[in-house]
Amino acid sequence: MNRLTIRARLTLVYGGLFLLAGLLLLGVCYVLVYQRLNGNTLIAGTTAPPGMEPPPDGAVFVKQLRENVTTDTRQVLLTQGGIALGVIALAATAFGWLIAGRLLQPLHQVTATARRIADAPDRGLHERIALAGPHDEVKELADTFDVMLARLDQAFDGQRRFIANASHELRTPLTLNRTLLEVAIDPEEATPELRQLGRTLLAVNARHEQLIDGLLLLARSERQVTDRSFVDLADIVEHVTAQLPPGKAAVDCAPQEAPTTGNAVLLERLVHNLVENGVRHNLPDGGWVHVSCGTRPDGTVGVTVSNTGPVVPRYEVPRLFEPFRRFGAERVAAGVPGAGLGLSIVRAVARAHGGHVHAEPRDGGGLVVTVILPTAPPHHGGFPT
DSSP, X not given: OOOOOHHHHHHXXXXXXXXXXXXXXXXXXXXXXXXXXXSSOOOTTOOOOTTOOOOSOHXXXXXXXXXXXXHXXXXXXXXXXXXXXXXXXXXXXXXXXXXXXXXXXXXXXXXXXXXXXXHSHHHHTTOOOOOOSOSSHHHHHHHHHHHHHHHXXXXXXXXXXXXXXXXXXXXXXXXXXXXXXXXXXXXXXXXXXXXXXXXXXXXXXXXXXXXXXXXXXXXXXXXXXXXXXXXXXXXXXXXXXXXXXXXXXXXXXXXOOOEEEEOHHHHHHHHHHHHHHHHHSSOSSSEEEEEEEEEOTXXXXXXXXEEOOSXXXXXXXXXXXXXXXXXXXXXXXXXXXXXXXXHHHHHHHHHHTTOEEEEEEOTTSOEEEEEEEOOOOGXXXXXXX
8 A cells, every 4th residue: 555645644734733723613612602602691681583472481481592592503603613614624725735745846856856867877967956945954955965966976987987997907917918928938939838837827817807807897787778779689699609619518599589778798798698607617518508588478588598517505596696706615716717707797787777687596406597687668679569
């Protein structure tokens, strides 16, 4: 059951308080009039109505007349006063609704600004509420919100600058090291020991390059994707599986149309990491990886990668999506293939596209990992509707 809005609650409070005050006022008036009519003082010279002969006993006549006046007055006071009170209470409730809406208008402005920023966080952080009006509690809230936006905008700018600088400053020396090592282990000049050392250093250098690329991609993919284009996940699945080198596990795919929108490069990396993870963490011999995609019954699209491999306890599955975590090891150890960021990048890319990822252990070993993404709106085209 939905709760009432603040405006509706304020209106009910205004109307209820006014109705209560009116009932109290009507009750006080009723008591005062009743006491007056039942007092000992009446209008002097009270006579019988025209055409009515006063009874021989004057006291009985006065008593009857007083009872009639009292009864008629109470009825008129209750009925006419109640009607008047009801009309005024309805009018007060209507005015309370209008006044509450007027008072809450600044809050609607704050909410609208926050919603626009949430829909486009990278492009909307420069926007401010800049609420005009008296310096009251609502304006203080809006000014505090503006200060928070300014600090968030500064933090996001710093993150973007860091990613750009790190991409250049970290890759350049690694590229230089790789070039020097490749030159140093020239077969015509290097000794076997030097070539072996060079190959070891090249492997370490490649691992560092892979780690840096993964960290930078993870930082970029954690931001919401704003510039979207039409993408068919079936094309990506076919392309990724076709580019895989022969490995220890057989890979087969069953792609079906899965239209979505997003960044094609990030989505390709998502599928690539899923397939690569399924191949890498598999049986030594006789393993398989199955990749499929398509439209789901609820209208979303999804990519599912299932594989053979070691038995994974269900309680260990959530940890596999944490950076540098791997089943069977607290952190990625030196000499182990991969940077331990594959599934972390998958989760970050899925969230950046408005989707999510979940995994389930397979009976007999291995995992079934499914990424669910929103389907492409009809106006993006790509398929007939």
